[in-house]
Amino acid sequence: MRRRLLLGRATVLAALSAVLGTLLTVAPAQAAEGSVGGLAGKCVDVAGANSANGTAVQLYDCNGTGAQRWNNAGDGTLRALGKCLDVVDRSTADGASVQLWDCSGGANQQWVVTAARDIVNPAANKCLDVRGNSSANGTRLQIWTCTGAANQKWNAPASGGTSPSGFVVSEAQFNQMFPGRNSFYTYSGLTAALSAYPGFARTGSDTTKKQEAAAFLANVSHETGGLVHIVEQNTANYPHYCDWSQSYGCPAGQAAYYGRGPIQLSWNFNYKAAGDALGLDLLGNPWLVQNDASVAWKTGLWYWNTQSGPGSMTPHNAMVNGAGFGQTIRSINGSLECDGRNPAQVQSRVDAYNRFTSILGVSPGGNLYC
Incomplete structure (x- = not known):
């Protein structure tokens, strides 16, 4: 279950899966x-x-x-x-x-x-x-x-707004999105990671904020089998993700830079770039991504907010500037999925996005496909 994250390079092997269950349109419960x-x-x-x-x-x-x-x-x-x-x-x-x-x-x-x-x-x-x-x-x-x-039908104490963390997805909604998730992927880890990229799901109208959160989580769900997988499942690939042409090499070892976390961070140059951006030594200690939930979520947010991959914009910009969910797919795995290359994988991501926007009580908007 993995995909390459590249700094201007082609991506590989898309993750397979969609979120389980029939989900309902909801608004988060608030203090009342x-x-x-x-x-x-x-x-x-x-x-x-x-x-x-x-x-x-x-x-x-x-x-x-x-x-x-x-x-x-x-x-x-x-x-x-x-x-x-x-x-x-x-x-x-x-x-x-x-x-x-x-x-x-x-x-x-x-x-x-x-x-x-x-x-x-x-x-x-x-x-x-x-x-x-x-x-x-x-x-x-x-x-x-x-x-x-x-x-x-009930008239319950006040609904609507955001969770106590300020995130537009409440913990109950997160649990509903990922009913079979691995306990490693905690809601508290996600909300703790948000401080690294304060513009994420906090830019634009309430609709835009919810659409961006849903788009990120839908792509994450696809990459990890519904937040089940922490590390890349194909161990035979592990030695392949060291680019010795980089001046810093692979100090953690030839086979240390396999896919980890919600967007399956891989390759030594991506660990170096993400670590530099986050103030962490991920090049020297890539295992942080599979051992610390907050670090794992931060690497996913790093890619989402700063990398364009094979696309022309970051996924964050795609959502806040109205380009649509389809452009987030292009930026994450477009070279393998978009323009008719793998419509089933694109549909899997779109299905997850539609479910998650339904849970958040917001329209998915247009331009869903790439």
């Missing part, structure tokens, strides 16, 4: 507190105002008590009485009940409020649902395949 209204004007309620683990979460007449005061903390959770809305037994099945439980950071406690007023658990890709479409007090809430029906 209030009732969550639903079917028949009733509210999401903690039974008996009991804060014990396992307490049922139900539909009940709105009464303004603490049992119905939900905090949308911005970390993907919905909290009441100091605990989290939780899917029982981490189930992803239709009909799995929800309850109150100690906050653990688990995927069964992650919720995304969509633009369509669904409340989605990304791990299950299912909606918060009133069992049996009943409006009776005490009706248990559950998760169910999203249908768009009234028993899945």
